[in-house]
Every structure is written in structure tokens, then in C-alpha cells.
Amino acid sequence: xxxxxxxxxxxxxxxxxxxxxxxxxxxxxxxxxxxxxxxxxxxxxxxxxxxxxxxxxxxxxxxxxxxxxxxxxxxxxxxxxxxxxxxxxxxxxxxxxxxxxxxxxxxxxxxxxxxxxxxxxxxxxxxxxxxxxxxxxxxxxxxxxxxxxxxxxxxxxxxxxxxxxxxxxxxxxxxxxxxxxxxxxxxxxxxxxxxxxxxxxxxxxxxxxxxxxxxxxxxxxxxxxxxxxxxxxxxxxxxxxxxxxxxxxxxxxxxxxxxxxxxxxxxxxxxxxxxxxxxxxxxxxxxxxxxxxxxxxxxxxxxxxxxxxxxxxxxxxxxxxxxxxxxxxxxxxxxxxxxxxxxxxxxxxxxxxxxxxxxxxxxxxxxxxxxxxxxxxxxxxxxxxxxxxxxxxxxxxxxxxxxxxxxxxxxxxxxxxxxxxxxxxxxxxxxxxxxxxxxxxxxxxxxxxxxxxxxxxxxxxxxxxxxxxxxxxxxxxxxxxxxxxxxxxxxxxxxxxxxxxxxxxxxxxxxxxxxxxxxxxxxxxxxxxxxxxxxxxxxxxxxxxxxxxxxxxxxxxxxxxxxxxxxxxxxxxxxxxxxxxxxxxxxxxxxxxxxxxxxxxxxxxxxxxxxxxxxxxxxxxxxxxxxxxxxxxxxxxxxxxxxxxxxxxxxxxxxxxxxxxxxxxxxxxxxxxxxxxxxxxxxxxxxxxxxxxxxxxxxxxxxxxxxxxxxxxxxxxxxxxxxxxxxxxxxxxxxxxxxxxxxxxxxxxxxxxxxxxxxxxxxxxxxxxxxxxxxxxxxxxxxxxxxxxx
Numbered sequence: 001x002x003x004x005x006x007x008x009x010x011x012x013x014x015x016x017x018x019x020x021x022x023x024x025x026x027x028x029x030x031x032x033x034x035x036x037x038x039x040x041x042x043x044x045x046x047x048x049x050x051x052x053x054x055x056x057x058x059x060x061x062x063x064x065x066x067x068x069x070x071x072x073x074x075x076x077x078x079x080x081x082x083x084x085x086x087x088x089x090x091x092x093x094x095x096x097x098x099x100x101x102x103x104x105x106x107x108x109x110x111x112x113x114x115x116x117x118x119x120x121x122x123x124x125x126x127x128x129x130x131x132x133x134x135x136x137x138x139x140x141x142x143x144x145x146x147x148x149x150x151x152x153x154x155x156x157x158x159x160x161x162x163x164x165x166x167x168x169x170x171x172x173x174x175x176x177x178x179x180x181x182x183x184x185x186x187x188x189x190x191x192x193x194x195x196x197x198x199x200x201x202x203x204x205x206x207x208x209x210x211x212x213x214x215x216x217x218x219x220x221x222x223x224x225x226x227x228x229x230x231x232x233x234x235x236x237x238x239x240x241x242x243x244x245x246x247x248x249x250x251x252x253x254x255x256x257x258x259x260x261x262x263x264x265x266x267x268x269x270x271x272x273x274x275x276x277x278x279x280x281x282x283x284x285x286x287x288x289x290x291x292x293x294x295x296x297x298x299x300x301x302x303x304x305x306x307x308x309x310x311x312x313x314x315x316x317x318x319x320x321x322x323x324x325x326x327x328x329x330x331x332x333x334x335x336x337x338x339x340x341x342x343x344x345x346x347x348x349x350x351x352x353x354x355x356x357x358x359x360x361x362x363x364x365x366x367x368x369x370x371x372x373x374x375x376x377x378x379x380x381x382x383x384x385x386x387x388x389x390x391x392x393x394x395x396x397x398x399x400x401x402x403x404x405x406x407x408x409x410x411x412x413x414x415x416x417x418x419x420x421x422x423x424x425x426x427x428x429x430x431x432x433x434x435x436x437x438x439x440x441x442x443x444x445x446x447x448x449x450x451x452x453x454x455x456x457x458x459x460x461x462x463x464x465x466x467x468x469x470x471x472x473x474x475x476x477x478x479x480x481x482x483x484x485x486x487x488x489x490x491x492x493x494x495x496x497x498x499x500x501x502x503x504x505x506x507x508x509x510x511x512x513x514x515x516x517x518x519x520x521x522x523x524x525x526x527x528x529x530x531x532x533x534x535x536x537x538x539x540x541x542x543x544x545x546x547x548x549x550x551x552x553x554x555x556x557x558x559x560x561x562x563x564x565x566x567x568x569x570x571x572x573x574x575x576x577x578x579x580x581x582x583x584x585x586x587x588x589x590x591x592x593x594x595x596x597x598x599x600x601x602x603x604x605x606x607x608x609x610x611x612x613x614x615x616x617x618x619x620x621x622x623x624x625x626x627x628x629x630x631x632x633x634x635x636x637x638x639x640x641x642x643x644x645x646x647x648x649x650x651x652x653x654x655x656x657x658x659x660x661x662x663x664x665x666x667x668x669x670x671x672x673x674x675x676x677x678x679x680x681x682x683x684x685x686x687x688x689x690x691x692x693x694x695x696x697x698x699x700x701x702x703x704x705x706x707x708x709x710x711x712x713x714x715x716x717x718x719x720x721x722x723x724x725x726x727x728x729x730x731x732x733x734x735x736x737x738x739x740x741x742x743x744x745x746x747x748x749x750x751x752x753x754x755x756x757x758x759x760x761x762x763x764x765x766x767x768x769x770x771x772x773x774x775x776x777x778x779x780x781x782x783x784x785x786x787x788x789x790x
Contacts, residue, residue, distance in 0.1 A: 013240065020208025021219065024239065026051045026066045026253030032074075032215040051252035052272050054080055054291065054312075065272040066253030068291055069310060071101045071116050072234065083334045085309040087268075087288065095120060111148070112230060138178030140168065141192075143229075154180060170210075170221045174198065183210065184224060184231045187217035213237065243267070255292075276315070282306055295319070296339075307331040317341035317366070324348060326382035329359055339366035341390075348372070348379050364388040368414075374398040385409050392438075393417035399427050414438040421547050425449070437461070443469065446543050465729030466736075467631040469543045472535040478737055482532050485737075485745045489525030492748035493518045509593025509601070513576045516602040517747060520568035520609070523561045524744035530558040531632055542631075550628040556617065559627030562634045563613035565744065566653070570660050570711065571605040577667035584674035612652060616645055624648075636736050638717040639727045650718060658715030668705070706750060710743040 015028045017035035027033040029051055053062035056075035063074040069084035089095070089102035096102055097115035107114040109124035139151040154167075167173045167180035174181065174193035185192045187202035207219035213232035224231050226241035245251035248260035255272035261280050264270065269289055276296040282304045285293060292313045300319035311332050321343040329335060340348075348367070362383045368390045375396045380386055387409055396418045410431050420441045428434065428444070431451050437444055437459045445459035446469035468474035473482065497518045500511065534554065538545045549555055579593045593601065616626030624645035629635040635643055637650040714735050721727045 014211070017212075019206050021206065021210055021212040023212060023214070024066075024236065024253060026064045026255060027214060027236070029053070030064055030067075030214065034212070052255050052274075052292070056080060064253065065255045065291060066239065068271055069289060071097075071099045083310065083312075085288065085334075114230065116235070138173070138180065140171065140180040141182070143182065154178075170223075172198070182224075183207070184213075184218050184220050186219065188233070189216075211237065243269070303328050305331060309333055311335055313337040315339045317343070317369075319343055322346050326359060329362075332359070333361060335359060335362050337364040337366075338362060340370060341366050342369040345370050345372065359383055360385050362386060364390075366390040367394065368392040368417075369394065371395050374400065376400050380410075387411040388413075390414045391418060395419065397421050399423040408432055410434055412436045412438075415444070416440050420444070425544070443543055443546065448543060463729070464630070465733045467542060467546065470540050472531070472538050472542050472549070472631045478733065479532075479535060481738055482528055482535075485741050486525055486528035486532055488745040488749065489521060489528060489741060492745065493522040493525060496748040497522065508595055509579050509598025510576065512595060512598035512602055513572055513579065513593070516605065517569060517572045517576070520565045520572060521744035521747050524565040524569075524741050527558050527562040527565065527633075528741055530554060530561075534558075534631075546631065550631065550633070551625075555633040556627045559633035560613050560617065562740075564609045566657070566740070567612050568605055568609035569744070570657050571608060572602070574660055574664055574667075575601055575605065577664050577671065581667050581671055581674070584671060616648065621645065621648075632733075632736055634736060636714065636718075636732055636740075638714065638721050638735060639729055639732050641729075650722065654715050654718030654722075657711055658719070661711050661715070706743050706746055710739050713739060 013025055014022050015025050015035070016022055017028070017033075019034070021034075023030075023033050023035050028035050030053075051064055054065050054068045055062055056077060057079035058075065058077045061075050063080050067074050068080045069086070071081065073081045075081075086100055089100075093104065094102040095105055095108050095115075097117055098119040099115065099117045101115055101117075103114040103120055108120045111121065111124070114120050138154045140154055142150040142152065144150060170183050171180045172183060172186060173179065175195060175197055177194045179193060181192050181198060186198050187205050189199070192198045202217050205217050210219035210221060211225055212219050214234050214236045216233050218232055220231055220237055225237050228238070231237050240253055243251075243254070246256070246258065246260075246262040249256050249258040249262065251257075252272075254267075254270050256267075256270060257274045258280075259275075259278050261275075261278055261284065264273070264285050271289060272292040273285070273290060274292075274294040275298065276294045278298060280295060280298055282295065282300065285295075285306075285308070288307075288309050290308050291310050293308065293311060294313075294315040296315045296317040296319070298319060300316065300321055303316070303321055303324055305328055306314075309331070312334055314332065314335060314337070317339045318341065321340065323346060324340065324343075325347070329338070345367075348370075359382055363385060365380070365383065365386055365388070369392075371394065373395055375391060375394070375398070380389070389410060389412070392414045394415075394417070396415070397420055399420065400423070408430060411433055412435060413431075414437075416438050417440065420439065423444075425448070428437075428449055429451055432453075434451055434454060435458055437450075439445065439459075439461040442461050442464045443449065445456065445461045447456065448469065450456070450459065464474070466472070466474065466478075473479045497515060500515050500518070534549060538549065542549075575593075579598075582593075615621060616624055626635065626645040626649070627633045629643045635645070635649050637646055637654060643649075717727055717731065717735065
């Protein structure tokens with residue numbers, strides 16, 4: 001078989017498949033065309049610019065839009081045809097087939113099935129006879145498309161080649177019979193050769209350079225495409241013959257991607273139109289055969305009443321629509337998917353002046369990025385068949401049911417990105433068919449919230465690191481450790497405070513700083529006690545009290561005390577380090593903290609700490625809800641999870657405190673070096689005061705190191721998180737409950753242990769001195785007696 005004289009390979013409406021044959025561009029990924037879809041994975045990639053396709057109701061098949069509503073079912077469930085509304089036939093010029101298709105009167109009884117169901121050839125009698133002896137073999141068989149066959153002797157119009165008669169291009173010869181048949185009769189399912197050779201080897205039959213018919217192995221030349229004759233079994237050789245692609249558009253058959261405005265009414269068979277960003281208005285689209293329409297980012301501020309009877313999918317996202325009612329959609333009888341994402345909608349599907357219109361066909365509604373603070377489930381009363389609801393990235397913080405029945409048909413609900421905090425207990429109880437929920441609030445996935453029989457694995461939401469559906473502290477380990485830390489933080493620091501203030505004397509700056517540290521650590525104990533009492537109070541019922549607790553004054557006070565304690569403790573340790581460094585580096589200098597200067601510095605530290613903790617509660621920043629982020633009332637920015645005031649928390653708790661404790665580390669190193677230097681000089685001479693200062697410095701090192709080891713991991717994790725390293729939520733809780741308050745609990749005991757050890761050492765020295773003194777006196781007395789005796 002020779003190649004066609006006029007190839008279709010260079011046409012923009014066609015593509016060359018890997019096997020060499022040609023097909024329509026819109027059929028390039030059609031499984032029944034034996035093109036890319038069977039050889040390349042690119043047809044399944046969403047980002048590949050390939051022809052759009054219609055999804056069958058069974059979700060297992062896809063059909064090119066150009067073949068939808070073409071009177072021929074391509075979906076196994078007939079879903080690409082059963083909804084279609086066609087323009088009635090003009091009875092004066094057209095014949096109406098049984099399936100509703102319109103064909104011209106001239107096509108009736110022409111021995112060619114112009115109706116896909118063949119009804120135009122019913123009750124027709126067409127006969128053709130070839131008298132004996134009138135045909136001289138070999139012959140070229142020609143079909144005129146009207147049911148008639150013409151046989152032309154090969155030697156009458158065709159020349160000889162190499163002294164033997166050969167069939168013309170795009171023909172093949174039946175062995176032994178002399179027939180030269182057109183290539184489209186090869187593998188067409190009809191035995192045209194006497195020996196049936198034309199239907200042999202069809203499983204591996206290819207026709208490079210020819211157009212291959214859909215769902216068959218029939219191949220055509222360019223001249224046989226759009227020649228007015230249906231040569232392909234599915235008539236796809238006569239598709240798009242009068243369709244041109246508008247300037248500024250990319251076209252795949254009856255599917256247009258257009259970035260400019262064009263006259264849509266000139267394309268009555270258009271099935272798919274993506275005009276996003278083109279500026280096209282809804283009034284510009286008047287095409288009853290459209291199945292998919294995308295007018296996203298077209299600057300729409302008002303929506304006219306659309307009348308597109310076959311429309312399945314409508315995208316109106318990222319426009320300026322402020323209101324949409326069910327009346328706007330009342331003529332879209334087949335609408336399945338509606339996207340209103342990114343519109344500033346103030347009113348959704350509500351109109352007080354007219355009764356609601358019920359649109360039973362709508363299955364999917366996308367309201368993502370629509371800025372609304374409250375969503376009433378009653379807004380969906382016009383869509384009793386809604387299955388998928390997308391409310392992601394809205395500002396919805398409240399769900400309500402009102403007095404209307406919620407959409408019992410809902411299968412999937414997506415509320416990710418919404419700050420949902422308020423919703424009634426029964427907001428999901430009536431959704432008996434609910435199968436999947438996607439949310440950011442773990443409470444929506446609590447068994448108490450979900451309808452009976454719901455599979456918890458199908459509720460996708462990040463778990464709260466601190467709280468559970470029942471308790472403020474989700475783990476008994478958290479609860480036990482909190483009690484173990486809170487008790488010594490309260491009792492230890494209170495005891496230390498009483499011992500130093502009421503029973504002791506504050507003679508210098510160091511004593512003042514130590515008392516200040518006791519008070520700040522005591523505040524941490526108060527914070528832990530508040531959290532523990534709240535956990536006990538809400539035990540077993542925290543789900544219904546989560547918001548009220550986090551918004552309460554008690555939670556804000558607890559968070560304020562914790563933040564104040566953190567900052568004051570850090571600053572005081574820094575002051576203590578500076579004080580000891582001055583004493584040891586300049587033992588004979590008067591530049592050091594006395595009682596008054598220490599009290600003044602401590603007062604300044606309290607002012608700074610209180611102000612830093614108070615900033616999130618001031619009117620300009622109160623909207624952060626800084627201390628209401630979680631159940632323990634203190635947000636540590638050591639995970640990737642964002643929250644209002646995150647930058648402030650990171651700057652203060654991570655950057656500021658980390659730098660502060662790096663300074664403490666440097667100071668402690670200098671103190672250590674000074675202690676070592678003074679120890680070497682101790683053998684020569686050392687004053688009683690410098691010796692005492694050295695002992696205080698050694699005691700301070702233990703306290704400062706414990707504080708540093710508590711804060712250093714928090715700062716390090718925060719810095720790692722800011723660089724993109726993933727830190728789990730459990731680590732966040734461990735830092736907040738285990739590490740952060742730990743130094744407040746052990747600091748007073750470190751003071752006490754060090755002081756007791758020092759006291760024991762001094763008592764031992766006194767006993768040794770007394771013993772030595774007594775021995776010296778005895779020796780002196782003995783020597784004196786010996787002297788007198790002599």
C-alpha cells in the first residue's frame with residue numbers, strides 16, 4: 001500500500017501518533033484512538049497541555065469534549081449523552097433521526113448511514129447491477145458515497161508500471177481477483193476481497209501517514225477526510241470540517257482555550273470554553289451546547305441569568321461578584337460543578353424577595369478563598385444533592401445549622417485554612433452520608449462531633465500537640481510532669497524567698513538579684529498551677545470548653561505570668577553573671593552592684609519583663625490572640641505552624657533569649673577563668689572577701705548553666721525551624737512543659753544545696769581551726785611548763 005499523495009501530518013488540527021498514523025488533535029489522548037494514551041504517561045499528567053476530557057459518571061472513563069452530546073454513547077454508563085439537550089430539527093430542510101439527530105433530506109435513502117442509528121436508511125430499497133461481460137479485469141473500485149459503486153478498468157485510466165498493472169496510490173489489490181480497493185476498506189470488518197484477504201492480519205495492521213479512524217483499524221487519505229462521505233465507522237472523518245480556531249485561542253476540536261474575546265455565537269457546536277483572564281462577560285456566552293465554561297479572572301462584578309442547558313462545570317473564581325442567588329443558576333439544569341472561589345461574596349444563595357430555586361443537579365460547590373466569617377448550612381438548601389463542599393482558606397470561624405435541614409447528601413467537606421472555633425455540637429450529626437472531612441481544627445475529628453458510623457480514618461486534621469478531645473493535657477505523662485515541676489517551683493522558691501528576705505539580710509546586689517530570681521521562678525510555678533487546675537476542671541469535657549478556656553482571663557493571665565517569668569529570669573541571670581564578673585575581675589574596684597543599685601537594676605528588669613509580656617495584650621495587638629493559641633496559653637515558635645504574633649514570639653523567645661544566653665555563656669567562661677586565676681594566687685595571699693566572692697561565683701556557675709541548658713535547646717530548635725527543618729509538635733510540647741519550667745523548679749534547690757555544702761565546709765574548717773588552736777595552746781602551755789621547770 002503506497003503512502004497518500006496528500007498527507008495530513010502538517011495540519012495543526014491533527015497529530016502524528018508514535019505508530020506513525022494520524023488522528024485529530026483532540027483525540028490524541030483518547031484510549032480508543034491507539035495514540036499517546038497507550039504508549040506515554042504524559043496523557044495522565046495534569047500540567048501537560050493536552051486535550052481536556054469529560055469525566056464519565058462512573059469515574060472510570062474520560063471522553064474528549066468534542067464527542068460529548070454527539071448522539072453516540074462513549075461512556076459505558078451513557079452519561080455523556082443522557083443529559084444532552086439538542087436544538088430541535090428544522091423539519092423543512094432536515095430529517096430527524098430516531099435518536100434526535102438532524103440530517104439533510106438529501107441524505108435519506110442514499111445507501112449511507114448518516115444517522116448514527118441508521119434510521120435514515122430504514123425502508124429504503126437501493127439496488128445496483130453490473131451486467132455480465134461489461135467489466136474488464138483488473139478494475140479499480142470506487143465508492144461515490146451515495147451507496148453506488150463504480151468499477152474502472154485499470155488499463156483505461158491508469159498507466160503501466162514496469163510492464164505490469166499496479167493499483168494506484170492509497171489502494172491495495174486483492175490477490176488473484178484483480179480488484180483494487182480503497183485503503184479504507186482494509187480491516188473495516190467487511191469481506192471485500194473474494195478470499196477475505198482484506199481482513200487478514202488486522203491485529204497488527206498499521207498505516208503510517210494515513211488518518212486512522214477512531215475505535216477501528218480503518219485508515220483514510222487526506223482526500224477522504226471532510227469529503228462529505230462518512231468513511232469511518234464513527235463518522236469522525238467528517239468532524240470539525242467547518243470549524244476554524246479563532247485568533248488568540250488554542251483549539252482541540254470543539255474545546256477552546258482563549259485569552260481574548262471572540263464571537264462565541266459563531267461556534268454553535270462548542271463544548272468546552274476556557275476564557276479565564278480574557279475579560280469575557282457572561283452575556284457574551286450564548287451557546288446551548290457548552291458543557292464546560294471557565295470565566296475566572298474576567299473582572300465580573302455582576303452575573304446575568306445564564307441559560308446554558310447542557311452546562312456541567314462553571315468556573316467563576318477570582319472575580320468581583322458580591323452576590324449570587326439560586327435564581328442566577330435556575331436555568332442551568334445540568335450544572336454539576338460550580339466554583340466561586342476568591343470572590344468577595346456578601347450574600348450567597350439567599351434572596352429575601354423571591355423563593356429559593358432548587359437545583360438538584362449540583363454536586364460540587366467550591367467556595368474556597370471567599371472571605372466570610374460565618375457560614376450557614378442553610379445556604380445550601382437550594383442544592384439538595386450537594387456532595388462536595390470546599391470552604392478551604394475562607395475566614396469562616398463559625399458554622400451554624402439555623403432552622404433548616406443540613407444537606408444530608410454531603411459526602412466531602414474541606415474547611416482547611418479556616419479559623420473554625422465556633423460550631424454547635426450537632427452541626428455534623430445529620431450528615432449521614434458524610435465520608436470525608438479535611439480540616440485544621442482537630443475538634444471536628446472528635447467522635448462526639450461526627451455522625452454515627454463515620455470512619456475516623458477519613459477525617460484528616462492535624463492532632464493538637466497539647467490537648468485531646470477529652471482533656472486539656474492529652475497525656476498522663478504531661479499531667480504528672482507538670483505536677484512534679486509545679487510543686488518545687490512554688491514551694492522551693494517560696495521557701496528561698498522567706499529565708500533570704502525575712503530570715504536573712506540583703507547586704508549586696510547579688511542578694512537582691514537572687515531574691516528577684518526567686519520571685520520570677522515562683523511566677524512560673526503559679527502558671528503551672530493554673531494549667532493544672534484548668535486541666536482538672538475540664539477533665540473529660542474539654543472539647544466543649546476549649547474555646548471558652550483559651551479565650552478566658554485565666555488563660556491570658558497564665559500566659560502573661562509565664563512570659564514575664566521567662567524574660568525576668570533570663571535578664572536576672574544576665575545581671576548576676578555581670579555582677580560576679582565585676583567582682584572577680586576587679587576585686588579592688590568599687591564598680592559593682594550594691595544593695596541600692598541592685599534593687600534599681602532589678603526594678604528595671606521587672607519593668608522590661610512586664611512590658612514584653614504585656615505587648616500581646618495591648619489593643620493594637622489584641623487581635624493576635626497570642627495567649628489563646630493553645631491550651632497551655634503560651635505559643636513557642638519552634639514548629640512550622642504559623643499563628644498570629646508568630647514573628648513577635650520568635651523575635652522574643654528565640655532570637656532575644658538566645659542572644660541573651662550566649663552572652664551569659666561568655667560571661668560564665670570569663671568567670672571560670674577568673675576563678676582559676678585567683679586560685680593560683682591563693683597560695684600567696686588572698687583576702688577573706690575575695691575568697692567569699694569566688695565561692696559565690698562557683699555557686700552561680702551551677703545555676704547559670706542549668707538556665708542555659710534549658711533555654712539553649714529551645715533557641716536552637718526555633719532557629720532550625722525557621723530555616724525549614726521540620727520539628728514535630730511533640731517536641732514543642734516537651735519544650736513548653738518539660739524543659740522551659742524546669743530551671744524554675746531546680747534553681748532554689750541549687751542555691752540551697754550549694755549553700756549547705758558551703759556551710760558544712762565552713763563548719764569543718766572552724767572545727768579544724770579550733771582543734772589546731774587547742775593543740776597549739778597545749779604545746780605552748782607544755783613548753784612554758786618545761787621552761788619554768790628549768
